[in-house]
Amino acid sequence: MRSLEDMLALSPWTRGLSAEHLDRIRAAIMVREFEAGSTVCRKGDPASAWVGVVDGLVKIHSLSPSGKSVTFAGIPAGGWFGEGSVLKGEPLKYDIVALRDSRIALMPEATFRWLLDTSIAFNQFLLKQLNERLGQFIGMVEHDRLLEPDARVARALAALFNPHLYPVTEPHIQISQEELGYLAGASRQRVNRALRVLAGAGLIKVDYGLVTVLDLNGLQRYGI
């Protein structure tokens, strides 16, 4: 995905919107570039915009006072997030960091609220997205306690390809094994082994800094 226009065309919530709605949205959204490693939003910042990943990859993460890094979710191109904080009018609770060079769309809060007030399609999309996220996080808690690391890595990877949250078409994700480890709650070394196991099972293909998903269903149900 390269441009905001591509992303809007792919985002389910734009379907069913009138031309006036779309024009107003296009005019309101700002697109900014972020270098790999840079912070898109910092914990404590006012939630002044709904955020979309046009291109690249960002992570939602938190740094403990002692310096431990926890990643809650990776958001690939096609994903929108931050509606929780905007809806509640609260400052951001987490840091958003670009994992590689990323193009980020920012929809101002006013536009977001206006969409909420005027578009049923938009409300339906948000409901679906919130529900999908809830399922993802409940699954994470469950798997964290029940599944072995191979399966946790499989799930973390599959989560990046959730078709409802990230309507992307490419089966690749450019991510290091270290970052995958933060996502899966496993060490880099363990991720390295897990990836080999999953590749051996024909579910994925592993290249330098790149993972290709061959069998998304198989990944999701791996280890059950």
Added chain:
DNA sequence: TCATTAAATTGTT
């Protein structure tokens, strides 16, 4: 286009 080098990532202990 090719060789060299630094940086990032991976593989192993």
Added chain:
DNA sequence: AACAATTTAATGA
């Protein structure tokens, strides 16, 4: 956590 090996990207001939 440490170290070696590999891959990539950038640079300049």
